[in-house]
Structure formats: structure tokens, C-alpha cells
Amino acid sequence: MTQDNEKGMTAKEVAKEADITRSTASRYLNKLVKEGKMKKTNSRPVYYSVIKTKRILRSKKLDHIIGADKSLKVSVQQAKAAILYPPNGLHTLLLGETGVGKSMFAELMYNFAVEEEVINSDAPFIKFNCADYTDNPQLLMGQLFGVKKGAYTGAEKDSKGFLKNADGGILFLDEIHRLPPQGQEMLFTFIDNGFFRKLGDTDEIIKADVKIIAATTETPGSYLLKTFQRRIPMVIELPALSDRSLEERFQLIKFFIKAEQKRIGKGIYIYKNALKSFLLYDCTNNIGQLKSDIQLACAKSFLNFKSKQKSKCSCLRIGQEELPYHVKKGIMNLPNKRDELDKVIKSKGNFISFSENQNDSELKSSSKERDKTDYQFYDVIEEKMNTLEDNGLPKEEINQILNIDIEKHFKNYIGDLSANFKKSKIEKIVGEDIVNLVQEILDLAKNRLDRSYDEKIYYGLALHLKRSIARIRNNNKIYHPNLNEIRSEHSQEFITAMEIATIIDEKFSIKTPLDEIGYISMFLTEKPYNYGETDVNKVGVLVVMHGKSTASSMTEVVNNLVGEDHAVAVDMPLEMSPNDAYKKAKAKAKEIDNGSGVIVMVDMGSLNSFGGMIEEETGIKTETITMVSTPTILEASRKAVLGDSFADIIESVNEIGGESYQQNFEVETEEDSKLSFGETITNQNDFAIVTACYTGEGAARELKNIIENNLSSDLNYRIINLSLMEENNLEKEIKKLKKQYNILAVVSTMPLELDSVPYISALDILAQDGIKKLSKKLKREEMLFNIKTSLKDQFNKINSFKIVEDLRYLINNIENKFNKNLDFGVQIGIIIHMTYMFENAIKNGERKKHKKLQDFIKNNEKSFLIVDKEISNLEKEYNVKITDDEKAYITEMFLYN
Incomplete structure (x- = not known):
């Protein structure tokens, strides 16, 4: 039963059509009549028909606005109701911040009115921004309502005005709050009565059939807005971009990039991090700003494209370099939005592409639905490598980062290929010569490596070789940062790949580089795509x-x-x-x-x-x-x-x-863990190792050579030869040297008992154990030097080099009195903590409170007093007072480590 059946149907006819009893049909039909959804005649037989209403139908345009089923769902329904409301629709007021899309929404409302045949298809849609004439109220009103000749100086003839020009259609008044009071009264007269007068005319009344859609950035509840709301019944509030979901922002970004792709006529690749920045940055001017920022990024990318055309790159690429600074900062919000982003960006690749032959709704990822004949992975690796090099990263770190990309990409790339990919389809993409080559390659690998390869490897290798061969022919670089690891960990696969390379070279008259052989080796491993397996x-x-x-x-x-x-x-x-x-x-x-x-x-x-x-x-x-x-x-x-x-x-x-860390096998000796102490030295950062024999020559020089050849460090250190003729004199010489150097150890051919510095025997040096001890000492001194240097830039009240040395001495004394041997790492932690503590005390900063101070002191009185006495010496040195709370924390560090 439809609205088109004007007569209607009887209960008997409905029962027959629905295959139900007449009484059941009659019961349901009368229920619908009571609900106001149907009507019935008073004749015999009774005819039932659907009450005709203006249905809100799905629109071809308004319903496809991004967010129509989510953030704009209510707004869209309100807009439809405003257009369809009998008899002639409702005037509408759009509220929202700058850039939320009020103009676009008004135009979509006009399109909806045309589609629903509320207005004619040629009905006018006129836009007028009241802000354009704010400095000249008379001109503003004249533009809107028309002008009577002579109404003001310069009004030399009659003019109609936009309101009359919009007769039979829709007039969109943007920034309506800029309309002066007199103009507001004239507009309200038209809204209330359907007529108006031209500016300067008191006689002629002009009628017009116009629907007003007004827009303002005024906040709801403002006095000015209440004035308009009394006359304009339908108020639609459009949300700010920040109030819309990341999914909707993603759809907007896609829409704008696709629009730029069509304008430029080139494919556009946007890197994931750049996309994340667009999704997360603070876009204060909403959709309008988002569109402008995307256009700016595309413009920069186009400029780079034009300057690098020799590279044979066929598309534009948008990375962080192309983004405005305020957009780049968006990536800083990543930690708070990571889970939501993962749901929005489902691509596993490094970039997302917009190609020239895609539909507006399509977005293809580089890992799943990539353009099979123009696979860009090598370009991505090369470009990322260049970017990292430009940023000054060392080669080792660049290789490590790129290796992550390569391994993840490779295993996703193979793992994503459908096992149902037909051979005939792959042949159309890569050509018969590549298909035959891959078959020959995998047959060879099967025999050499005694393993079989499934369809995923077959298709993946075919797509890969299509691109790599083209790249080699074009003399484009192929780079594999993890080549040595591939060669060592997959040696058999690499040897087989080298044999395969000779086949490729012969068939295609090229020279396959070692880096490409590395990639081929990855296809030949036992489980090349187990990365993607969830189990x-x-x-x-x-x-x-x-x-x-x-x-x-x-x-x-x-x-x-x-x-x-x-x-x-x-x-x-x-x-x-x-x-x-x-x-x-x-x-x-x-x-x-x-x-x-x-x-x-x-x-x-x-x-x-x-x-x-x-x-x-x-x-x-x-x-x-x-x-x-x-x-x-x-x-x-x-x-x-x-x-x-x-x-x-x-x-x-x-x-x-x-x-x-092997706790059970390598136990630190007390000597190993001790920090070096002694009298104050002139330069705390010049280190020395003393070699001693009876003459100061001969064996001492040989020990010096062994140490120099086996010991390496970034620290400056000297090896000094001394004579052992008199042990007392040796002590005196070492004391003199300690005023210039930090003595790490004395290495000697004879046993020595020296209170102030560690002793290492010549035998230990020859057996390499001594070298290990010296190396450990140097590493620790290097760490301490780095700590001093780092703290130097942070402190302005104390000398970081001096306080660290003073604290080393303090820790040594407390260890001796506690009869404890703290781990070196714990000693470093105490030094850093106490350095900040002293700096804070000198600056009279806020002190930490110990939660159970009195109980702690009572239970650990002896230990607390030892720490208190040692710290008191430094309190005098630095003229500060360390609180008991802080001393309790220090005591805990010694007791519980």
C-alpha cells in the first residue's frame, strides 16, 4: 500500500496480499488509523489509505556530508526539517566558530531544497557577507534591500538589492551579527510580513518569496543572538573541528587531499607521521584552516616535485618537511591519542597514496592496495635515509631505524598478499617475462635450500622484481641497511640469491647490486612473513x-x-x-x-x-x-x-x-666498586695510569705498550713510568702526581701496598684481567665526567665538578663506617640525588618531607647519625642546612641498597 494508490485498499484486499485473515488485517489497519498514519473512508466497503506527508528522503548531497551519520546527524535532520516544513519551510540560523563550514552547509541546504522540488532547479542561491560592508552601514543595507535613487549621496539610480534578486530561492547572510540595527529591523519586517522597502523609499512595498539562511559566530546565549532567535525559529549549531572525531577529521583530510590531487593531476603520497600531525594538531580555525594547511603542504610538495623532476619521481610526497610549523607540532599529542589513531589509520605501510585513477571514496595504503606497477618502497627508504643524514644522525643509528622499516614492511608486504591472487592476474601486471623468471628462481631455490614456497612468495617476489629491475635500469640507488646481518644470519639464502642474480643479469642485461641480493635473500628464508602472525x-x-x-x-x-x-x-x-x-x-x-x-x-x-x-x-x-x-x-x-x-x-x-647482568657469576670486589678518592687535584678530568718497575724503564715501558694497545677510552689519560727503587719515594711521587692527575691505578712488576690508589699486578695485565679492570675504571670515570658536564649546564649555584668529587669522598667514608660495598650504579644515583639536593638547598627551594621521620630515626639512630656527621662537613663547606628529612632519605639509600 503506497501513497500513489489514491483510492486505497479494503481489509479483504490487504488480507489477500499479506496472506493473513481479514480480521487480523482489519485490526492492524484500524490501529494505524488511530496512530494517524492512515485514513479510512465512510463508504462500504471501507477503503484504507496512507496519509500523504512530505517525507524526509535520503539526499544525494546533504546525506553525504562528512559526519552526516555522527557529529552532524542532528544538524542534517534539522536542515531537512527547515526546508520541508509546511507550507514554505523555515528561516534558519546557523551557529558555529569561524571555519566550521557554515557556508558549505547553507549551500547543501539549497541543493536539498532543489532535490526535494521545494524550489525550482534554477532558483537563485545568493551569498552575502555582512562583514564586507561593516565600515559603511548605508552601503550594506543598500546592497541587501536595494536603493531608491537619491537615498544618499552617490545613489544616482534605483537598484534592486540581493533580497529581491533571491526571489524564489535562498539568500545566505553570513556574519549576520554585523548587520546594523536599522538593517536588522528592515530584515525582521521582511521575515514577519514577507515584504520590505528599499533604502530611502517610504512608499513602495516590495514582496519576495525568499528563505533566509543566516550564519553567525556569536556564542549561544549572547544578547544579539537572542534577538535573531526570536524571529528565526530554526537554529542549527555546527560543531567545532576539535569536537568532531578523529575519524571525521581523517575523512576531511582525505577529501581535501583528493581535491588537490585532481587540481594538480599527480598522485599524492602522504607519510604516516605527516598524516598523524594533520590529525592531531590544534586547528583553531577549524575546517577552513585544515583545508588551507593541506593546500600549503601540497604547494610545498609540488615545488619540491618540480625541482627534483630529474629523479623520475611521478608523484608528490607530503612529509614533515612540507608541513607548517604549527601542524608539525601535532605529532607531540601522539601519546594521548595512539589507540584512537590506530583505529583510524589501518594502513601498515609508511605512507598513504592518492592516485589519479582512484574514486573520491577510495584511499589505498602502501602495504595492501598499492599500485602494483609503481611500487615506491625503495624511494621511501632512500628518502628517509637522506632525511636522517641531513638531520646529522650517525650511520649506525640510521641503519638501525631503516632496518625496522624494512623488516616490518617486507613481512607485512608478503603477509598481506592474497593466496587467491590468480597467476593470470599477476601476469597482466608484471608481464610474462617476470612470471617465467620467478618460476625459474623458485625452482632453483627449492632445490638449493630444500624447501617449498607458497603463492604469497610467488606473487610477492614477482611484484618486487618488476620494480627493482626497472630501478636498476634507471640507475636508481638500492640500499639495504642490514645487508651484513642478512649475509651472516642467512648465508645459504644469500649464496642462492647471488646465483639468482646471475640469472636476472643475463635475462635482463643488468648488474644486480649486493643490496638487491639482500632483498631477494629475504624472500627465500624459511618464514619470510611470520611477522604478521598473531599467534x-x-x-x-x-x-x-x-x-x-x-x-x-x-x-x-x-x-x-x-x-x-x-x-x-x-x-x-x-x-x-x-x-x-x-x-x-x-x-x-x-x-x-x-x-x-x-x-x-x-x-x-x-x-x-x-x-x-x-x-x-x-x-x-x-x-x-x-x-x-x-x-x-x-x-x-x-x-x-x-x-x-x-x-x-x-x-x-x-x-x-x-x-x-650475571649476578651469580661476576661478583664485584670492594676494590672494583670503590670510586677513586684522594687529595684535591688540579685538573679532576686528566687521568693517569702509573706503571712501575725497579728502574722506571724496561718492564714498565713494556707494560705501558700493552696497556696502550689494549685499552681504549674517550677520556684523556696518560701512562706514566715510575721507579720502584725506594717504595717510600714511590708514595711521594704518586702524591705529587695526584695534584695533577686522577690516578686510576698503579701497575707494577712487584706487589705494592698503597693506601691511596688501587694496585694491579703485571701478571694480571698480561693475562688481560688487569686490562678489564682498567677498562671498567675508565668507563666509570667516563660516566662520572659526563654526569659532571651535564650537571654543569643545569646548575648556577654550585660547581658540579667540585660537588661530585666531594660526594664521592662522602660516600666512601659512609661505606667504610657502614661496612658496606654499594654497587657502582647506586653510588651514581646517590651522587645525582645529593647534587640536586645541595643545589636546591642553596636556592632555598622546597624541601621533601619524610613520611615517618621520627620513627625512622628512632629505629635507625646509629646509621642516621653517621650520615648526619658526614653531611655536616659539606654543610659547612657549602654554607647550607640539609634537613633531617633529606638526611633520612640518604640514610635509606645506604641501608636498602
């Missing part, structure tokens, strides 16, 4: 470090580079007790363990033992890496994300400078 239980990475945000900051950098939130941080502020920190670390380890174990990465001190304690208490397999840095965390996370084994990750991290 792989990855090794957990737990970073625990001293400081309020040290671990968090490092893991954030690493996770951004890896592209996955895999590394987990536990921060340990200096006021946090080791026990509390351990509880947090243990809880995190249990949370992230998937059965493959957890690598615990720490900086120093009591944290070194956390891994072993976690394993003992929970049964989780752990390994502790000490003295960690961003590169070591990056390496561990990279390998873990790629699904490498526990042992492989540990080995790889140790190779780049990580150090596994």
Missing part, C-alpha cells in the same frame, strides 16, 4: 630506570620508531623505595609476559637484581640488561616485535653495547 608469543621488553620519566621517555621514542607500543616502562623517582619499584616492575612483567619471557632493561643500582627476583618469584623467564640506552632498548624492541627468540634478542642487544 607468535613475542618476548616482552620491560624498561626500569631511575628518575620521574626517564624510562617513559625512552620507551616512547622507541615505540614511535618501531611503530608498536611494545616496550613497557616503569619509572623510579629517587624518593621511591626500591621495594615499591620492584612491586611495580613485577606487576608489569606479569602483565606483558606471553610465555616467551621478559627482558628487563635497567640503568643501574638495585634495579640490576630485579630480573632475577622476578624470575624466582613468578617463574617468568627473564634476562637483565644493565646500563641501557635508547639504541639498546630499540634493538630489543625491534627484535621482539619481529618475533625473534629470547636468546637471539639477548645476543643482538649485547652486540651493540648492552650488558647482561
